[in-house]
Structure formats: structure tokens, C-alpha cells
Amino acid sequence: MYKEIHKIVSEFLQCQDIKIENTHSSSLSKAWKIEENHIYFYLSKHAIVYRNCKHIPAKESIKAIYKLLKYFDKTAKEIKKSTQQNFISSALEHEIKNILSNSKLSVEMLKDYALEEEDREKLLQQAFSSLSEAVDFFEELLLWKKFNFEKNKHLLQNETFELSAVLKELKDEFIYAIRQKNLHIEIQCQNITLLSNRIWIKRALHNLISNAIKYNCENGKIILLCKKSSKEISISIQNEGKGIPQKEMTKIFSVFHQSPESLQGFGIGLALVKSIVDTFDGNISVQSTPNKDTLFTLKLPLIRKNKKTKHPLLRIGAAGIALFTLAGFQYPVVPHLHFFKNQGSLSVAQIDKSIFKSDAKSNCFIWHTTTWSKDKEYLAVYLKNGFLEADIHQQKIDFITPSFSFKNMGTQFSAIEKKEAHNVGVYNGVLSFKKENIGKGYAAYRKNGATHTLPLLSPPQQIHAYNPTKNTNLEITFEKMEEAIAYRIEIARDEHFIQNVTLKTTTLSHLSLAIPQDGIYYLKIQAIDSNHIPGLPAKVTIRNITQVLKAQKAREVKNYNKAITYLKESIKNFHYASDLPYVELGWTYYLSSHYEHAIESLKKALEIEQKEDTLLKLGLAYLQAEKTVESNKVFLELLKKNPYNIDALWAYSRLKIDAKKYPEAKEILLKVLQINPQYPLANYDMAEINFNLNNIQEAKKYLELEKKYNTQNNNLIQTFENKLKQEEQ
Known part of the structure; x- marks a missing residue:
């Protein structure tokens, strides 16, 4: 593996060859130096010289390379020493070879100097990535050894801590991984105080939550549940996903075991969890339903007695001792290469x-x-x-x-x-x-x-983002800046702009963007100056309702099923962040005469945000569903807030008409017509009331007013006119 490091660093520096030189004691005080186009790295008893380098990086990069070389120099010596003692098992040897195989292949391909520069960079990155994976493997082994063989008793000292605080810390640590898969994580943990070792309990929970995220499905759910009895606490971690096959259930806590469904890792994480739980006098169990969910349950004593560390690793013999010691505690610093x-x-x-x-x-x-x-x-x-x-x-x-x-x-x-x-x-x-x-x-x-x-350019001002009814695209406008040669526009699903949706550079201050999914988005705009420097960002939260607008258009032509499909998708994308799709879904159900579904959707909308218009629609749905008590309560609540709410007055009058309380209905409708003499159907309802009170001439008068003001109800008016003629005859 040490040779692989040399090859990759050589490619990075674009050097002609590598030479190993013995060093004098006077040179050991140096870490590195540059002479002409040669770069010297001084390690324990020798120097590595990268000769005739075409690329001499900055000082900080050379320092980072030196640390990497120093670490792997010590690692190589430990491997050699352990190999001579026959401590490395064939299984571990095979594991390392698997990890490094991609790196070796990439390095071999890098020898092809006919490659395009872009391809060379990709191969270089792949090689570094594989070596980084190897480092992660060694670090996990180091962590395992530290727990199972470290003799310093302070590592296992007890302390009092709140379990809920540990779970919240872990949720914060995994927040970006959670957002990347759009997961919902729920913590159900009362105030439980535990006397145990906080560091190692947190490590066990860390590994379990990491797996719950890793093997979860997109838009899945994780539940962290704590329960307390008189002597112990139980912590369960449940996640949705593929689950664990039954044949794997007895093997998952074994060291280096990886199931065929394993996405990544080295088969150490769950083994470490089991070792920690056993050491702290607890137990761990697992239940899993294929293609549904997995539930891990830890049980730990509320108060743990201090005792010596157990050594479950001894059960696997000497197979891993060499690699557990190859990093050693004298080398606690472990490098990572992130991509x-x-x-x-x-x-x-x-x-x-x-x-x-x-x-x-x-x-x-x-x-x-x-x-x-x-x-x-x-x-x-x-x-x-x-x-x-x-x-x-x-x-x-x-x-x-x-x-x-x-x-x-x-x-x-x-x-x-x-x-x-x-x-x-x-x-x-x-x-x-x-x-x-x-x-x-x-x-x-x-x-x-x-x-x-x-100075950077100021943030753009007067930003507006909206969906016009004639066009389902998202329209973005902002004030044009004279100093700007262009603008950088970024839209993301999250406020940290990780889940990127749109990124573009434009010279326009008015854009029309097609964003197919509804939901809450975050918009960032930066003005770019003549030196190509992006200015201070302006950030705003925006709402995209493309699917809602498509549903409204489908509803206009009475294609209610299509409208409902759009709105359900909108609800899924909004994640309870807006009441609008629920209101529109409820009204679509109302217009298609599905009043129970309308009530359900409108009640959910009111849970998100209380609005008078939504409450009125709920009252109308109750009215059509013949739920008189509920509709009466809603209309009275609206009129208590605003006695001149004309829509609530008219709806309340309809409730009285249906109950055949015509004098009361007439009194309410007179208030409606006083506010707006042309209110739709108010004159028609007055005609209906007078007809039922045998005031035929009054009924005719109000019907003529309805014909004059509202022509869209011609069929309804024609039917009522025929009814009046029959009564006169």
C-alpha cells in the first residue's frame, strides 16, 4: 500500500522518478525541502525524493503530503513487523487487497500518458479515494482495539448524563446525511439520566443510527425510542428499508462479516456495538421484516458498576491483532481524503x-x-x-x-x-x-x-418569486445592478444549498424557470463583477406551486381525478410546509361531491394554518355532508370574528334555509344584500324564501334581480321561473 501512495503523490507532483536516500542525523530535524525541481520528504531513517517535478504545489499542500507519507511510513513498518510474527490472517489480507484493488487499477491506467487531462484527474481521484477507504478501515480497527485492549481505566469511567441530549447531538451530527435522503427522524425520549460511560454509549448509538440512515429508503423514517424501568433502560432504533435477511441475523454482530446487501463498511461497526453493550452489562437484539423495517434494541442498566474491560475480541484468536496494532496509540492522528x-x-x-x-x-x-x-x-x-x-x-x-x-x-x-x-x-x-x-x-x-x-458587490434587491396563473413556471425578478456583468442563480431544497435544484449564470434580471415539483425552496442570487467575482449573496425562501396550478386548470374542465393526482403529489413535496395543496385538494373533493374527503383535507389544512377562507370551505363541506351541528359551529365562529363576513353570512343563511327557518334566513340575507346587492345567488335565495312564504310577487322581483346581476346561473333561474308559473296557474 505504501508503494501506491508513492505512485499517486508522484502523479500529483508530475515528477520524473522517485529516489530513496539514507539520511544523516543532522537531516532528521527537517520535515521537507525543495531544491530546484526536487522535493525531499524526511522520514524516520530515510528521505523520499520526488525528482524533476513539473508541479510544485503551495507550502500547505506539501505539509499535507508530508503528513500522509509519515503516517503510511509508520504503518508500513508495523505491517512488516506484524507479518514477520505471522499475525495477519488471510481474511484480513484479502480485505485490504479488495480495498486497494481500485487504487491499483487507477494507478496502472495513469501510466497511459495519452489520456486526456480530465480522465487523468478522475483516475487520480479514484486512486486517492481507494486509499482513503483503506485509512478508514484502519481507523475502525484502531477504534476496536482501543475499546477491547486499552488498559487505561479512565476510558471506561462512569459519568451521569442525559440520554436525550446524546440522541439530539447525534441527530445534529447526521443532519446532512438525513437531508440528502430526505429522511424524517423522530426522537421519543423522556428525561432519562444514565450512569455509565458517555463516550462509548454514544459510539454504539452512533454506529446504529449510521446504519439506520445508510440502509433506509428515500423519504424514509427513523424512530429513536427510549423507555425506562426500575433498573434498566431500553433504546430502540427503527428504520424503514430492505431489512436484514433471516439467514444473516445470527452473523451481523460477527467481526468482519458483511452481508451481500451491504452498501459499504468493513463489518466492524455492529461488532463494536455488541462489544460495548456486553462490556456495560447490557444486551442487544434485532428484529427485521424484509422490505419493510429493521429494529435494533439496546438494554442497559441505569447504574453501571465500574469493572475491567471484557475482551470479546479474543474469541476470534490472533487473526486481527497485527492490524489492531498497526496504527498504535503512539500514532493517534489519522488522515482522511474527502471527495x-x-x-x-x-x-x-x-x-x-x-x-x-x-x-x-x-x-x-x-x-x-x-x-x-x-x-x-x-x-x-x-x-x-x-x-x-x-x-x-x-x-x-x-x-x-x-x-x-x-x-x-x-x-x-x-x-x-x-x-x-x-x-x-x-x-x-x-x-x-x-x-x-x-x-x-x-x-x-x-x-x-x-x-x-x-469590496464585493452588494446583494441584489427587490427579489420576487411567484407562479403566474397563466404560466406554471416559477418567475424570478430582481433589481438590475449597473456594476454587474452577470448574476449567479442557485435554487435548492435546503437552506444550506446542498440539495441543489438549479444553478445557472445569466445576464438577465427576470427569469422563468421550470421546476416540476412543488414545495418550499431556497433562492440565492449573487451579482458578478467585471473581475468575475461573485458578490454578497441575497437569500430568500420561496414557494413553488406548479402542481397546484396544473390541478386548478384540470379542475376548470372538471377533470377532477387529474387535479387530485397533481395535488396529492404537491402535498408529498411540501411536507406539511404549506396549507395550500390541502385547501385545493379539499375544494376539489367538494366540487366533485366527495364531501367526507373534502372535510378531511380541509381539517389538515387548518392544522397547518388557521385561515378564515379555509374555515368557510370546511363549513360548506359540513353543510353539504348534512352535518348541521358542525357547520353551524363553523359559521358562528366566523361571524363572531367578523359579523360582516359576507361569505359566512350567505353560507349561514343556506343552513337556515335547509332547516326551513325562512324568517331567520331572510333576515341574514338582507344583511348580505345590504353589503353587496349583486352577491351571487343571494337574490335567488331571497326568491326561494319568499316563494316558500307564499310571497310570489316578491319572489319574482328577486329572481329578476338575480337574472340581471348573475347570468351564469341561467339554468337554475329557468327552473325556478317554471316553478313560479306553475304556482300561478
Whole structure:
């Protein structure tokens, strides 16, 4: 594996060859040096020389490479030592070979110098990714060894802690993974105080929740449930998904076991959970229904006695001891290489709560080094070319491009490294550049070999986003800025702009975008100046109702089934964030005479937001469903809030007419006509009341007024006129 590291670093530096040199004691004080086009890295008893390098990176990148080489140099020695003692089993050897196979293939292909530059970069990234996976494997083994063989008793000391607080911490840690799969996680945990080891209990729960997310289905659900008895507590983690096959149930807690359905991992996570639970005098069980759900249940004593660590690892013999010791506690720092995952138009990488976003054509690497206890860490980002946007929380970072080298703490910034632009802009916090600081609202850019600073353009103003009724597209308008040569428009499903939907650059201040799914979206607009630097962002929350508008058009032509389909899809996409699709669905059911369904939908709309118009529609649905008590209650509630609510007055009069309380209905309708003499059907209802009270001439008068003001009810009026003629005869 150490050879693979050399090959990949060699490709990165574009060097001619590699040479290993013995070093004198005087050289051991150095970490690295550059002489002409040669780069020397000084390790324990030798130096690695990358000769005739075409690419000499920035100082921070060289430091990151040195740390990587130093780590794997020590790892290689431990592997060699352990191999001589015959501690490495064939199973573990096979595991490592599988992990490294992709890296080896990529390196072999990199030898083909006829490859396009883009393909070479992809292969280089694949090789680094495979090596990063190997490092993750070693770190999991290190964690296993630390629990099972560490003799320091303080690692297992008890402390009092709130279980609900631990679960909330874990939910926050996994928030971006949860959002990526659009999962709903529910914590049902009363105030339970536990006397045990917080670090290891949290690690066990971390592994179980990680699996619940990993093997869940899109839009799935996770339930974390805690129960307390007199002596113990139970914690259950339930997730939807494929489930665990029955034949695998007895094997899942075995070390290095991976089921055929396993998405990723090394077969250590659940084994560690089992070891932790056993050590703390608890037990763990699992139930699973194929293609439905999986339920893990932990039972732990409320108060745990301090005792020596159990050693369940001894049951697997000496098969893993070499790899458990290869990292050793004298080397607690483990490097990771992070890469970007596609999220719509962008690629996203997440480290703890920090987020890095880049477009698909960019070439960017992230080195992340941390101790097991996470008390110290090092984060370096190298943008070779393209675009990068970073939102960093409480982490120190070295940010390197061919043009710049910065340090920061808690900063939001973007950087562009392209042929026509070399710049970095700060949206929040500070970037340290040589002896200068670049603060919020400022940018640095390279031009003609010199570095310049200038203020960023202000956020665009007067932003409006709406769906016009004549067009189901989302229309976006904002005030045009004279200093801007273009605008960067980004729309995402989440406020951190990870689940990207649209990303485009335009010179227009009015756009029409086709976004097929309804829901709450987040819009970000940045003005771009003549140096190609994106300005300070303007962010707004917007609502897209394309499916609602399609449903309304279908309803106009009485295609109610199609309208209902659109609205149900809209409800699914809104996730209870808006009452509108429920209101429209309820009214569609009302117009199609499905009054019980209408009542159900309108009540859900009122749970989301209380509106008089929705309450009125519910009252009408109750009225048509002949639920007199409920409709009477609704109309009185509306009139109590506003005695001049003309729609509520008219609906209340209909309730009285249906109950044949004509004098009361007449009194209410006179108020309606006083407010609006042309109110639809009010004159018709007055004609009906007078007809039932045998006031035929009054009935004729009101019917003529209805004909005069409202021509859309001709059939209804014609029927009533015939009725009047029959009565006269």
C-alpha cells in the first residue's frame, strides 16, 4: 500500500522518478525541502525524493503530503513487523487487497500518458479515494482495539448524563446525511439520566443510527425510542428499508462479516456495538421484516458498576491483532481524503458541520486529519482549478490554490481558479492572506502577477418569486445592478444549498424557470463583477406551486381525478410546509361531491394554518355532508370574528334555509344584500324564501334581480321561473 501512495503523490507532483536516500542525523530535524525541481520528504531513517517535478504545489499542500507519507511510513513498518510474527490472517489480507484493488487499477491506467487531462484527474481521484477507504478501515480497527485492549481505566469511567441530549447531538451530527435522503427522524425520549460511560454509549448509538440512515429508503423514517424501568433502560432504533435477511441475523454482530446487501463498511461497526453493550452489562437484539423495517434494541442498566474491560475480541484468536496494532496509540492522528458527491448541479463534501461545494468540472481535494478524541485536527483544501464555495464551522483550515494560500476560522467564502479568473471572496468571517486579512464583504484577486483587494458587490434587491396563473413556471425578478456583468442563480431544497435544484449564470434580471415539483425552496442570487467575482449573496425562501396550478386548470374542465393526482403529489413535496395543496385538494373533493374527503383535507389544512377562507370551505363541506351541528359551529365562529363576513353570512343563511327557518334566513340575507346587492345567488335565495312564504310577487322581483346581476346561473333561474308559473296557474 505504501508503494501506491508513492505512485499517486508522484502523479500529483508530475515528477520524473522517485529516489530513496539514507539520511544523516543532522537531516532528521527537517520535515521537507525543495531544491530546484526536487522535493525531499524526511522520514524516520530515510528521505523520499520526488525528482524533476513539473508541479510544485503551495507550502500547505506539501505539509499535507508530508503528513500522509509519515503516517503510511509508520504503518508500513508495523505491517512488516506484524507479518514477520505471522499475525495477519488471510481474511484480513484479502480485505485490504479488495480495498486497494481500485487504487491499483487507477494507478496502472495513469501510466497511459495519452489520456486526456480530465480522465487523468478522475483516475487520480479514484486512486486517492481507494486509499482513503483503506485509512478508514484502519481507523475502525484502531477504534476496536482501543475499546477491547486499552488498559487505561479512565476510558471506561462512569459519568451521569442525559440520554436525550446524546440522541439530539447525534441527530445534529447526521443532519446532512438525513437531508440528502430526505429522511424524517423522530426522537421519543423522556428525561432519562444514565450512569455509565458517555463516550462509548454514544459510539454504539452512533454506529446504529449510521446504519439506520445508510440502509433506509428515500423519504424514509427513523424512530429513536427510549423507555425506562426500575433498573434498566431500553433504546430502540427503527428504520424503514430492505431489512436484514433471516439467514444473516445470527452473523451481523460477527467481526468482519458483511452481508451481500451491504452498501459499504468493513463489518466492524455492529461488532463494536455488541462489544460495548456486553462490556456495560447490557444486551442487544434485532428484529427485521424484509422490505419493510429493521429494529435494533439496546438494554442497559441505569447504574453501571465500574469493572475491567471484557475482551470479546479474543474469541476470534490472533487473526486481527497485527492490524489492531498497526496504527498504535503512539500514532493517534489519522488522515482522511474527502471527495465530493453529486447533488444536482453541484458536488458536495461535508466534514462535521462544514460544507464544501464545487461544480462538476472543478478539481478539488480535501485533507482532513484528526486525533481519535477529536481534540486536535488539521484541515487543508486544495483547489487546483474550477469553483469552490465553503461554509466552515469552528474548524481551522488551510486553503490553497495555485494563486493563493489562506488560513481561516469559521468562514464563509468562495474561490475561483480558472484561466480568466483567480479570486476569492469572503461572505462571513476572515481569511488570513500573508500579512493581510480579508474580511466580510471583501475579495482578493490576481491580475498581471499582482494581488488586489476590493469590496464585493452588494446583494441584489427587490427579489420576487411567484407562479403566474397563466404560466406554471416559477418567475424570478430582481433589481438590475449597473456594476454587474452577470448574476449567479442557485435554487435548492435546503437552506444550506446542498440539495441543489438549479444553478445557472445569466445576464438577465427576470427569469422563468421550470421546476416540476412543488414545495418550499431556497433562492440565492449573487451579482458578478467585471473581475468575475461573485458578490454578497441575497437569500430568500420561496414557494413553488406548479402542481397546484396544473390541478386548478384540470379542475376548470372538471377533470377532477387529474387535479387530485397533481395535488396529492404537491402535498408529498411540501411536507406539511404549506396549507395550500390541502385547501385545493379539499375544494376539489367538494366540487366533485366527495364531501367526507373534502372535510378531511380541509381539517389538515387548518392544522397547518388557521385561515378564515379555509374555515368557510370546511363549513360548506359540513353543510353539504348534512352535518348541521358542525357547520353551524363553523359559521358562528366566523361571524363572531367578523359579523360582516359576507361569505359566512350567505353560507349561514343556506343552513337556515335547509332547516326551513325562512324568517331567520331572510333576515341574514338582507344583511348580505345590504353589503353587496349583486352577491351571487343571494337574490335567488331571497326568491326561494319568499316563494316558500307564499310571497310570489316578491319572489319574482328577486329572481329578476338575480337574472340581471348573475347570468351564469341561467339554468337554475329557468327552473325556478317554471316553478313560479306553475304556482300561478
